[in-house]
Amino acid sequence: MTDQTIFERRESTVRSYCRNWPVVFEKATGAEQVTEDGERYLDFFSGAGALNYGHNHPVLKKALTDYLADDNVIHSLDMYTVAKREFLETFEETILQPRGLDYRVQLPGPTGTNAVETALKIARKATGRTDVVSFTNAFHGMTLGSLAVTGNSMKRAGAGTPLYHSSTAPYDDYLDGSTPDFGWLERVWADSGSGLSLPAAVIVETVQGEGGLNAARTEWLQTLAELCERFGVLLIVDDVQAGCGRTGRFFSFEEAGIVPDIVCLSKSLSGLGLPFSATLLRPNLDLWEPGEHNGTFRGFNPAFVTATAALRKFWADDTFAAQVQERSAELRTGLEEIAAQIPGADYRGRGLLAGIRFEDPDMAEQVAAEAFRRHLLVETSGADSEVVKVMPPLTISAAELQQGLDILREATTSTAAAAA
Structure with a gap:
């Protein structure tokens, strides 16, 4: 030892x-x-x-070492750089356009919980509503907003303060088929006397990585997306762990044929383990005032470089x-x-x-x-x-x-x- x-x-x-x-x-x-x-x-x-x-990975490592060796920009907040331009162009060409997706890309900070916090804030800003529905056994991060939509009691207790403006619904098969999927949500959302306000958003993992590897069925995800659309509730997919190819396609929700309003990415987005996260927003949700949500490390150019190399290497076809x-x-x-x-x-x-x-x-x-x-x-x-x-x-x-x-x-x- x-x-x-x-x-x-x-x-x-x-x-x-x-x-x-x-x-x-x-x-x-x-x-x-x-x-x-x-x-x-x-x-x-x-x-x-x-x-x-x-x-x-040798291709990604070479892209990084070449970039560092040439005195290129490392830290830039949200200033324009060559590395950021190449990442955004490559992400558009290899990921968004082939899938018919039109998202604005927000770069909120280095980790997955930054992407989730961003999603929660913009959902509330866009709808004017405060509550967010999450699911049993969910995990969305360790900062206060993310913890509020996380199920794990030990992690929630670590907040040391009450966690607000969230409610929990049963994940796919949580009730062992004993009650119809989404029956409760549909009833209380439709009933003005239910005592529950219509939420700003629902946040979901298509596969609950930390919550026991529960995998939502395609039809369950499709029904959830339809329910959210019918009631004007935004759908957030947390693809921090299940995305970037982990379930077989770049986005884990592709198999279900749904298009979330907001998508959270991080973890393998940089390709080489460098800190990097992104929140993808439908263009009509990009309602921020300049600087209204920011972070010192939202422009880490080495991560742009390795992410671009990963997209070109693995996702060009x-x-x-x-x-x-x-x-x-x-x-x-x-x-x-x-x-x-x-x-x-x-x-x-x-x-x-x-x-x-x-x-x-x-x-x-x-x-x-x-x-x-x-x-x-x-x-x-x-x-x-x-x-x-x-x-x-x-x-x-x-x-x-x-x-x-x-x-x-x-x-x-x-x-x-x-x-x-």
């Missing part, structure tokens, strides 16, 4: 991932991380979804998306085979954002710990950490994916045998 005393002595106790993975990493390429003493780990965590193209969908099918097959060996376990998620839910929540954490001992990085998800969450890089090879599934199968079998 290498020296970790400075972390114990000086770093805040809030640190979490390092408690499950108590090693010191030094190098990383593709789907692999290497510790300072040379131990290699297969990474099915991908920086919590911030490394969709793996660690240090449908080749990469087809590869991701192929890997996704292989992952699902492998996870379902593992789950079938454990009574009560089942597959969760969509695309390369997937996992196994166990009836005994302790088993998921034990399987993840055993996987780490076998040099595979996976985390847990869900209200009770009952899901082993698997997020390999989208660029992973079939052989690497199978290697990780083999390790996960061994970790699951070993854990089940120890519990028997």
Whole structure:
């Protein structure tokens, strides 16, 4: 074990991932991380979804190092730069236009919660209404507005203050089919005597990354979009983790054929793990006064550069998306085979954002710990950490994916045998 005393002595106790993975990493390429003493780990965590193209992808890394070596602009707030222009042009040409989407791109700050806070503020400004509906087991970020639409009680408690102007509705299948989808929302929105005001917006994840890998059905998302349109409620899709190709297409909502009013992006938007977020707005919602919402680090040009390189490399045509969908099918097959060996376990998620839910929540954490001992990085998800969450890089090879599934199968079998 290498020296970790400075972390114990000086770093805040809030640190979490390092408690499950108590090693010191030094190098990383593709789907692999290497510790300072040379131990290699297969990474099915991908920086919590911030490394969709793996660690240090050579094309993206070269774009960054070339940019830095030439004394180009690093920090610019919202000033015009060559790097920002190239990103916006490339995003328009490779992502928006082929999908028939017309969004203004707002650059609010470096992280996903910045994108969500921006979405909530502009929804309230555009509608003149205050409340926002979110869903059971949702996770949207750690700042106060984002926490107000987050379900996890532990994270909400960390706010240290009441969280306002939000209400919670059941996510797809939360009530096990015992009541019609959206029946309650439709009734109270239509009834002026319900005591509930019409909300400014609904915010939803198409796959709940932190909430247990619950994946909304296409028809559920379509019904939600129709309901919002009928009542004049804005639809916000939080694609911070499920977007940027994680579910097989660039946006996770594409499969449902819906067009949200507002979309939140971050994590893998930069392509190389550099901080970068964006809030996409229908043009009629771009109602800000100049400077009304801003942030010091909303113009991080190195992230523009790597994002542009990622869009050109992976999204210029449908080749990469087809590869991701192929890997996704292989992952699902492998996870379902593992789950079938454990009574009560089942597959969760969509695309390369997937996992196994166990009836005994302790088993998921034990399987993840055993996987780490076998040099595979996976985390847990869900209200009770009952899901082993698997997020390999989208660029992973079939052989690497199978290697990780083999390790996960061994970790699951070993854990089940120890519990028997």
